[in-house]
Amino acid sequence: MRYCSTRDNKLSYGFEEVVLTGLAPDGGLFVPKEIPRVDGNTLDRWRNLSYVELAKEVVKIFASDLEGKTIDRLLEISYSNFSHPDIAPIKRFDRFSIMELFYGPTLSFKDYPLQFLGNLLEYLLRKRGEKVNIVGATSGDTGSAAIHSVKGKENINIFILYPNNRVSKIQELQMITVEEENVYCLAINGTFDDCQSIVKRIFLDEEIRSRIKVTAVNSINWARILAQIVYYIWASLKSDKKSIFCVPTGNFGNVLAGFYAKRITELIEKLIVATNENDILYRFFTKGDYSVREVVPTISPAMDIQIASNFERYLYHLFNNEDVTVKKLMEEFSQKKVLLFGKDVLEKVGLDFLSGRSNDKETKKTIKEIYEKYKYIVDPHTAVGVKVLLEHEEKFKGKYNLVSVATAHPAKFPEVIEETIGKLEMPEEIRRLTEKKQRKYELPADISAVKEFILRHALR
Numbered sequence: 001m002r003y004c005s006t007r008d009n010k011l012s013y014g015f016e017e018v019v020l021t022g023l024a025p026d027g028g029l030f031v032p033k034e035i036p037r038v039d040g041n042t043l044d045r046w047r048n049l050s051y052v053e054l055a056k057e058v059v060k061i062f063a064s065d066l067e068g069k070t071i072d073r074l075l076e077i078s079y080s081n082f083s084h085p086d087i088a089p090i091k092r093f094d095r096f097s098i099m100e101l102f103y104g105p106t107l108s109f110k111d112y113p114l115q116f117l118g119n120l121l122e123y124l125l126r127k128r129g130e131k132v133n134i135v136g137a138t139s140g141d142t143g144s145a146a147i148h149s150v151k152g153k154e155n156i157n158i159f160i161l162y163p164n165n166r167v168s169k170i171q172e173l174q175m176i177t178v179e180e181e182n183v184y185c186l187a188i189n190g191t192f193d194d195c196q197s198i199v200k201r202i203f204l205d206e207e208i209r210s211r212i213k214v215t216a217v218n219s220i221n222w223a224r225i226l227a228q229i230v231y232y233i234w235a236s237l238k239s240d241k242k243s244i245f246c247v248p249t250g251n252f253g254n255v256l257a258g259f260y261a262k263r264i265t266e267l268i269e270k271l272i273v274a275t276n277e278n279d280i281l282y283r284f285f286t287k288g289d290y291s292v293r294e295v296v297p298t299i300s301p302a303m304d305i306q307i308a309s310n311f312e313r314y315l316y317h318l319f320n321n322e323d324v325t326v327k328k329l330m331e332e333f334s335q336k337k338v339l340l341f342g343k344d345v346l347e348k349v350g351l352d353f354l355s356g357r358s359n360d361k362e363t364k365k366t367i368k369e370i371y372e373k374y375k376y377i378v379d380p381h382t383a384v385g386v387k388v389l390l391e392h393e394e395k396f397k398g399k400y401n402l403v404s405v406a407t408a409h410p411a412k413f414p415e416v417i418e419e420t421i422g423k424l425e426m427p428e429e430i431r432r433l434t435e436k437k438q439r440k441y442e443l444p445a446d447i448s449a450v451k452e453f454i455l456r457h458a459l460r
């Protein structure tokens with residue numbers, strides 16, 4: 001399988017380079033040159049596989065330049081520490097199912113792609129005799145999932161910046177209680193935006209670039225999308241009916257993986273893009289209006305995003321791999337912060353996607369109703385998806401396998417859960433966090449302080 005850039009389809013890269021480079025050199029995103037379709041016999045065979053066995057089959061199609069044995073081993077270790085034997089269990093209710101993606105070490109779906117990426121990176125670096133320093137900013141789930149994906153790994157140090165006293169207690173504990181020496185949690189006295197802008201400047205800094213190798217593990221890395229394709233195929237294979245997935249969305253990474261799964265298997269009827277009040281994607285999918293507004297903070301903070309970094313990949317496929325069109329659109333978007341699309345485009349979009357949104361009040365109401373009806377607790381992100389799925393349910397009832405994607409364990413958001421239903425049982429691994437030793441480095445929101453720290457502790 002070869003890959004090109006969304007802005008230049010004549011480029012040709014192998015899987016290894018795509019993973020190690022992250023972003024294409026022209027600023028575009030890497031996409032597979034073609035999306036393979038698997039036939040009915042293959043799907044029948046896949047139906048009987050375990051999660052990890054299925055992952056091996058899917059990853060081998062897209063990482064054809066790695067040895068099969070290597071892929072097998074990397075996937076086996078990546079999911080060996082998940083706490084449910086099915087890895088991504090499907091919980092069935094009367095009107096719909098929930099695919100639970102919170103059995104990894106940090107209890108959000110981000111563990112599914114990042115555990116794989118961490119092991120893959122370690123393997124590739126050892127093979128090439130290289131070292132890297134991962135630098136990133138987090139407002140919550142990404143940082144902890146990234147830290148747990150590379151802690152203790154050879155040839156990798158990780159520096160995660162987060163706003164001091166402005167992430168949730170549990171999210172902070174999941175980062176600062178990691179003992180491995182290659183992990184540096186930088187508590188920045190500033191906002192998340194400060195952290196992000198410092199990270200951006202670190203990546204552009206001449207001195208940093210000449211002295212050490214820095215990289216990101218953000219959601220545009222193709223290996224992350226690839227690992228996420230697996231669970232959509234997994235859940236689709238568990239039903240005789242075609243599936244409809246409702247996915248709570250921020251950066252458009254998770255639901256994009258569902259789109260690839262739809263193309264690869266033809267087992268998916270539709271994907272429903274669920275947003276909170278930060279609804280740029282909802283406006284695009286329902287009205288063709290992709291225009292940036294201010295980010296408003298909500299109770300589903302991992303979705304408080306306006307510019308969805310993976311959206312460019314979808315545009316590329318939507319416009320039949322026309323790199324010139326994508327390049328033009330992205331340039332227009334970066335100038336005007338607005339893209340408007342007409343009816344013809346919306347019609348095509350509608351073949352794959354539907355969309356809905358939920359405000360905080362509706363999200364809380366959903367948490368409460370699902371608990372009262374099923375004695376089942378959904379986290380605020382998952383609740384956004386469930387709310388949107390249920391409002392689409394009527395027209396699909398009985399004909400399709402309706403699946404809402406649970407992106408985090410409710411115990412990660414105890415304040416909202418306690419406010420809505422009054423009680424929450426903490427899983428053992430979260431209770432234990434408070435007893436562990438903590439290690440963090442407090443720094444001012446100042447590029448030179450952060451730069452000096454990173455240069456002092458970086459691998460080279």
Ligand SMILES: *Cc1c(COP(=O)(O)O)cnc(C)c1O
Nearest residue numbers: 141250251252253254302407408
């Ligand atoms: C990151 C995250 C999301 C959004 O996922 P995208 O791939 O950015 O769309 C949703 N829910 C939770 C809990 C997350 O951590």
